[in-house]
Amino acid sequence: MRKLVVLFLSLFITSVTFSQNSLEAKALLDEVSTKMSAYNNMFIGFSQTLSNEEAGIEEGDEPPIRGEINLKGEKYSLLYLGNRFIYDGKKLYVINNEEKEISTSEGDMNADDGFIYPSKLLSFYKEGYNFEMGKLKNVNGRKIQYVTLNPIDSDSDIVKVELGIDAKTKHIYKLIQTGSNGAKTSFTITTFKSNQPISDSFFKFDEQKYLNQNYTID
Structure with a gap:
C-alpha cells in the first residue's frame, strides 16, 4: 500500500510540475508575441x-546562408x-533574379509541411503544439531562454521546434x-530593427518595373 501511495504522489507531482512548466512556457x-506584434x-x-547527424552533416560544415x-x-x-x-497580404510573388522569372500565387506559402513561414513567425505556436521550458543559456553575455514546442500531430514533418528568447528584450x-528525417535547421537573428520608416508601397509588387527589365511573369 505504501508503495502505491508513493507512486501516486510521484505521478501527481510530476503531472503538476509539467503543467506549470507548460503554462510558464506559453x-x-x-x-x-505581444511585444513583437506591437x-x-x-x-x-x-x-x-x-x-x-544521421547523414554526417555537422553544423559549421558549410558556411551559413544569410x-x-x-x-x-x-x-x-x-x-x-x-x-x-513579396507577400502583400493577398498574393505571394517569388522573384527569381537569376532566371529573371516571377511566379505568383494566391495566399501565403503552403504551410502543410509544418514549416514556419515569415508571416506566421509570431503566431505559429498558438495552434498544434505542446510547450515546455527548455534550458537557459548564456550566449555572448546574453541570457537566452529556450522553449521547446512539440507538434501534436504525430505525422508532422517537423518533430520539434526550439525557440531561443532573449530574456531581457523578450525578442x-x-x-x-x-x-522527421533528422535534419536540424537553425535560424539565428543577427540584426533586429523595429519601427523603420517604410512607405505604403514597400510591400506592393511593381509589375511594370520587372517587365521593363524583361522578367517573365507567370
Whole structure:
C-alpha cells in the first residue's frame, strides 16, 4: 500500500510540475508575441545553418546562408538565396533574379509541411503544439531562454521546434526546427530593427518595373 501511495504522489507531482512548466512556457511565448506584434514593422537579418547527424552533416560544415526580411503584420519582403519573396497580404510573388522569372500565387506559402513561414513567425505556436521550458543559456553575455514546442500531430514533418528568447528584450533570438528525417535547421537573428520608416508601397509588387527589365511573369 505504501508503495502505491508513493507512486501516486510521484505521478501527481510530476503531472503538476509539467503543467506549470507548460503554462510558464506559453506565458513567455505570449509575452514575446505581444511585444513583437506591437511594432509597426520589423527588419530582421538572419543566418541559417543545417545539420544532420544521421547523414554526417555537422553544423559549421558549410558556411551559413544569410538573408533578411521586412515584416509588417502578415505582409513581408524576404531576400533569401538570391530570390525575393513579396507577400502583400493577398498574393505571394517569388522573384527569381537569376532566371529573371516571377511566379505568383494566391495566399501565403503552403504551410502543410509544418514549416514556419515569415508571416506566421509570431503566431505559429498558438495552434498544434505542446510547450515546455527548455534550458537557459548564456550566449555572448546574453541570457537566452529556450522553449521547446512539440507538434501534436504525430505525422508532422517537423518533430520539434526550439525557440531561443532573449530574456531581457523578450525578442526571438533563435529558431531551431528538427525534421522527421533528422535534419536540424537553425535560424539565428543577427540584426533586429523595429519601427523603420517604410512607405505604403514597400510591400506592393511593381509589375511594370520587372517587365521593363524583361522578367517573365507567370
